[in-house]
Every structure is written in structure tokens, then in C-alpha cells.
């Protein structure tokens with residue numbers, strides 16, 4: 061499998077002395093799901109924002125063979141690097157359909173329409189609420205809308221920041237299962253930030269464990285297929301953060 065994204069020696073600083081990410085390197089093969097796990101403050105969101113071009117970073121970022129390190133967030137979206145932020149950030153005063161339209165702002169009208177139908181097919185829970193204001197959706201439905209809006213942008217790489225936050229496990233399972241079936245029909249790759257190992261295992265191919273801005277461990281999903289191996293990884297890298 062070829063690599064869609066290669067990150068080399070990525071470092072993020074907030075001010076001169078506050079280093080949030082310290083020389084992180086990893087690759088995302090085409091069509092794969094790579095998870096970044098770690099406790100609060102480990103640097104996960106900073107890595108995602110750097111890849112999305114939303115914050116400055118040191119190091120090299122190669123996407124589809126091209127060095128994208130110097131590109132703006134907008135240029136990265138056009139190339140298919142799409143970030144779905146933690147906390148969803150959907151527009152409450154707009155309808156479900158209008159939020160989706162926003163996600164496909166750079167597409168032709170025709171393409172936007174067919175893409176929105178595809179997203180609504182994928183998430184029937186929001187399809188029958190397409191003309192409802194987004195603030196009236198439940199937390200899980202809002203998460204589906206946030207992911208749907210990301211899919212509107214025709215991503216090649218979806219950066220998904222803690223989609224399980226605040227959701228009941230059953231809903232998270234539903235969201236992950238839908239995403240899993242969508243990506244098996246497309247070439248979509250995902251970088252998934254999570255704190256919960258059990259949920260992450262439903263969808264990911266490989267996992268990087270972060271602590272203090274560094275990658276401190278790596279496992280493939282196959283290596284964590286039995287519960288003893290999962291517990292060993294939790295004890296080694298995550299502690300209580302991922303006990304569920």
C-alpha cells in the first residue's frame with residue numbers, strides 16, 4: 061500500500077518555550093485508518109491542526125507525493141485534507157442541509173447536491189431532519205452532521221478529532237460502523253484522534269500512542285486483537301484514560 065501522507069519530524073510550539081509536539085513522524089497508507097491515542101494534553105489535536113494547516117509547524121508533510129508543509133488550510137482542503145474538529149463546530153442556526161452545503165463550498169452545484177444525497181444516505185438519522193436547524197439535533201446527530209459535512213468536501217484524508225466525545229457507546233459504534241463501511245467503498249484514509257482504545261479498535265488499522273508531545277508506542281490493530289494485548293497497551297501507554 062502506498063502512503064497517502066507522510067509526516068516527518070513534526071514539531072508544534074505555542075510561543076517560544078511551550079512545545080506541544082516534539083519531532084513526531086508517522087505515515088498514513090492510502091485507504092487506512094491511523095489512530096493517535098493519548099491522555100489530555102498529549103498533543104493529538106495539535107498534530108491534527110498542523111496537518112490541516114491551521115497552526116504553524118516545523119517538519120515535513122508530504123501528501124500524495126507533494127510537500128504540503130507550506131500550504132494554507134484552504135489549499136489543503138482543495139487537495140482533500142479535511143479536518144472535523146473536536147466539539148463538532150456545526151452552525152446551529154443553519155439547517156442540516158445548509159451545513160452540508162457549507163462543507164462542499166468549493167464543489168459545483170451539481171456535485172454538491174449529489175454529494176449531499178450520498179451523505180444523507182449514509183446517515184439516515186439526519187436525512188429525515190434535513191430541513192431542521194442543527195441546534196435541534198441530538199449530540200449524536202450533530203456528530204453525524206459534522207462528519208457528513210467533512211465528507212461533503214470530497215476528502216482523501218479525513219482528520220477526525222475525538223468523534224466519540226460526549227456520546228453514548230452505542231452511538232459511537234453506529235457512527236464508526238458507518239464510517240467503516242463508507243471507507244471500504246472508497247479510498248478514504250482517516251487519522252483518528254481518540255482517548256478510548258476499545259472504540260478506536262472498531263475501525264483502525266494501526267495506532268500510535270502519544271505522551272508529552274512524542275510518539276511513545278506503536279501497534280497494529282492485529283497486534284491488539286486479543287484482550288490481554290489491549291490491556292498491556294493500556295497499562296503501558298494510556299492508564300485510566302482508556303479503561304472503558
Ligand SMILES: Nc1ncnc2c1ncn2[C@@H]1O[C@H](COP(=O)(O)OP(=O)(O)OP(=O)(O)O)[C@@H](O)[C@H]1O
Pocket residue numbers: 074078079080098099100101102103104105106107
Ligand atoms: N492555543 C494554545 N496555546 C498554548 N498552549 C496550547 C494551545 N493549544 C494547546 N496547547 C498546549 O499544548 C499541549 C497539547 O495540547 P493538545 O490540545 O494538542 O493535546 P490533546 O492531546 O489534543 O489534548 P485533549 O485530549 O485534551 O484535547 C497541551 O499542553 C496544551 O495545554
